[in-house]
Amino acid sequence: MAKKDDDTAETRLARLILALRSQGVSDPAVLSAIETTPRESFTPDLFKERAFEDSALPIACGQTISQPFIVGLMTQALKVDKRDRVLEIGTGSGYQTTILSKLSRLVYTVERYRTLMREAEARFKTLGLTNVITRFGDGGEGWPEQAPFDRIMVTAAASDEPKALLGQLKPNGILVAPIGKGPVQSLRRYTGDGKGGFEIEALTDVRFVPLLDGVAKEL
């Protein structure tokens, strides 16, 4: 087997895409969005070498950029359409936001750390994304002025059913979120039945940082 150090960025990316496919991320549009998003631009310098490993990595403010497989799985589960307006809670590095922006019409994204928000905004600018709207605030409250949304993705773990967010979903919309209080949570998909109710599916176990109340006081 070739030594990892000899691998080019292309080889690493190709290997990552193969790994995602083998784990069940099969939607070509989702795979293509991942393939065309330079993950190394979203990680701190210290971790750039590991950007194409299928693992979560630390970012500023004690947060994490999600594992590519989980990003693929969640994006696929959200069944995003090109015409959709999507709300994302937990901008973090902006990696998941960028992938959503390639698959939808507009992405509204909320982050409770100013530093992360500013860094993510700079990346969106560099990448030339024109359909991402950012907000510094408590994502637990959603974005009432822009509701209802076709799709909602929560990338931090809610301790309970995210009622305020479900209330901002269109009747046939889909929300994907990790739910649970402990270190391991259940990734759930809520699909609106058009009559105010939801079909709820548990997709897999995941490990996310918690969805915290209010905005961060520190930068």
Ligand code: SAH
């Ligand atoms: N999607 C991100 C992963 C982010 S980790 C990426 O691709 O990099 C989860 C993020 O949710 C963290 O940045 C954290 O600060 C944020 N977060 C936690 N609680 C929040 C809240 N109530 N409102 C907004 N963002 C929140």
